[in-house]
Amino acid sequence: MSQATPSRRPTRRELLTGLRRQEILAAAIHVFGKKGFAATCVGDVAREAKLAKGTVYLYFDSKEEIYAAAVRAAVDRLHALAAARLEGVEGLRQRLSVAITVRMEFWYQQLNLYRLLLTVGREAQHKRQTHELMRAGHAFYRSILQAGRDTGEIAAGVDLDTLAWAILDMVRGCNERRMDRLTRRTPQQDAEAVTGFVLQQLDLPGSAVAAQPALQSPGAHA
Amino acid sequence: MSQATPSRRPTRRELLTGLRRQEILAAAIHVFGKKGFAATCVGDVAREAKLAKGTVYLYFDSKEEIYAAAVRAAVDRLHALAAARLEGVEGLRQRLSVAITVRMEFWYQQLNLYRLLLTVGREAQHKRQTHELMRAGHAFYRSILQAGRDTGEIAAGVDLDTLAWAILDMVRGCNERRMDRLTRRTPQQDAEAVTGFVLQQLDLPGSAVAAQPALQSPGAHA
């Protein structure tokens, strides 16, 4: 899926190197997520990966670089996943629903990394990468809305830019609350609620994807 | 922990102590915001406050405690400000608008502190305080919505809990984008957009406070 630079046939060595990097990244995300980035020293990462400290430095230039690589890898996976899930899905309602759900579910699988994003990602040296991620998220929702407008499903008056940001904000909020265990809702439930909000904004209520009235308290009837 | 409510007549000494603490907090927020929490050492705070390092420790037990106190003070001010602004404001639309605006404007004045909240506040040891803040924000919007329901302005079916969280998420998102200079919109413009979003969810469009259709692109007409 992502033979980045060496266009053909990675060497046996390159393969092994790639694997080691994966291992270290996994270990790093684990301990960073558990103890926090600042409180974790490279030795902790090494121990988790069952390697010597120095070995980690063979694969990454610094602690910061480990973080950056972890985020990069996750983002790549997220984008690939989103594209795959949307493949063949037709109709604004369905596409919105999938797009919202995929981001909820993905980060739910990556809570430790998500936690990093919320702390380390805020620091000056990682601003650029974090902003990139946010802009990509915005563009993602924006493009789905735009397609809806192109097909006439969305009226001309709606400010798609602002709405796309709002979607991202709500998704992020739900993710964070789940990470912090401030909610017991599942990613799917949250996704439905957010999708419902959006449809309401577009004056397209009636039926959310699962034909469940979003934004209604579970017990309530329409 | 220390005498929470000294009931009556603070001693002259208590007053002086309080002032010193304020000075140190102001200095701390300034330098923390400029260099980041981790990168700032207690000596920096002391220098900014024109005190000796040791003196800071007469007023705060640790660097962490300075952060916690700064947040506590800000939150108190925010709550006081919100209450003051809502005083005498009647009607769901108006109260919502004010409630959203006040949180936008307040943090806009406190960008340095807000930045801390987004980084330090995420660390394990400050989770509790940060959650408290978020829950209070949620309760704040929830109570305004509840009042609307009590007066019949809001239909029975709407899930107020979820909507309150959504408001908080959108407000936070706007604040963060402003802090990161990812947007050029003013707090007031953002507040209007969010308010419009909420009214639409409540099937109460027609007029946002400023009678501008929220979430509509500026040039569009209703």
Next chain:
Amino acid sequence: MSQATPSRRPTRRELLTGLRRQEILAAAIHVFGKKGFAATCVGDVAREAKLAKGTVYLYFDSKEEIYAAAVRAAVDRLHALAAARLEGVEGLRQRLSVAITVRMEFWYQQLNLYRLLLTVGREAQHKRQTHELMRAGHAFYRSILQAGRDTGEIAAGVDLDTLAWAILDMVRGCNERRMDRLTRRTPQQDAEAVTGFVLQQLDLPGSAVAAQPALQSPGAHA
């Protein structure tokens, strides 16, 4: 003798600070000389000075700076000593003798520091300082020779520049051999030999200071 910057009345604190620096320098020269600069860590210096590692860093910015300061202080002392010893000494023979002797004796008292000069002083980052020291040494002997020429004691044909370098080289050589225990001669004996060498170059043999024929084997008679 050297109130460097604060022209008047050093504070009590400045005095104490100065003393601490002296103590650390003394300790540093001791351990550097014993184990070598590279093999010595700052902790060793601190232990020798009976201080904590961190304390050393309150007085010096880095290990390198300790070295540089030690050399600077020694050079100042050497120059002061040389000036003092030459005070009132008249006549080329006598002045040369004193000038050569003082440099022999001084470094003999400072063997550990001298060893540093020969190793650390060679490294790129200290080249400038070391060159300065050598140039100063050359200028020192050069000026004494020049005075001799001005009084007519030295013939016009002699190349004073080259001779001054030669003096410095021989003095250095003797010092190094003494440091390395490759010789058992005393600084005074070496000084006499070198002085005799120079006088012979100037066609002013006859009497070295001590009226001993220089460069002649001890037992030999004129």
Next chain:
Amino acid sequence: MSQATPSRRPTRRELLTGLRRQEILAAAIHVFGKKGFAATCVGDVAREAKLAKGTVYLYFDSKEEIYAAAVRAAVDRLHALAAARLEGVEGLRQRLSVAITVRMEFWYQQLNLYRLLLTVGREAQHKRQTHELMRAGHAFYRSILQAGRDTGEIAAGVDLDTLAWAILDMVRGCNERRMDRLTRRTPQQDAEAVTGFVLQQLDLPGSAVAAQPALQSPGAHA
């Protein structure tokens, strides 16, 4: 340590091994000279020699040993060169001149190694080797002077030991100044000056080798 004199017919393998060692030494001297001994890591040497790090360790036991071997090889070459140059040269004046010149020129060709000698050679673990080198230099000049005495060219009173050291010191001084670019004189010019000094000590002025009055400033006439 290893078979010092393999008496007869070096194996094919021994020859290859010897070649590899030469290659590595050449690479080592190059990078050590460029970056300094401490700042150079074995990997740098290996890269320069186009070998893997581990391979270097097949030929040398340690980084230190590489240094020692490099010096040993250079010294052997120097001695061979000196012997070759002196072959067939007759007369004290000529032999002295050649002996001084050869040492100037040789190190001038080996500045990188010379630099190592002045730093690494000073460290405790290399003292012995460095002293050996200096003693050999002294013995070299001493033997030439002794030959002069044996032929009656040198008077009985002169202290040959001290003079030999003085020659070595002056030669070293000139070499170092050239290495540090503190002089613009050529090795030949320096050699003449030093030779002139020595002849003057021996009361054999008149003609240095090139019949140029040494120690006289260029423009002066005899």
Next chain:
DNA sequence: TATGAATGAGTTTTCATTCAT
């Protein structure tokens, strides 16, 4: 109360050397 010198645990990073392939 105010000070700031002293402390030393703790962190990142480098690199000589080893050893399985």
Next chain:
DNA sequence: AATGAATGAAAACTCATTCAT
């Protein structure tokens, strides 16, 4: 013989916190 991944000891430097004055 050749390789280079793995090791882990070691070192410079920082800074929150203490405490004698």
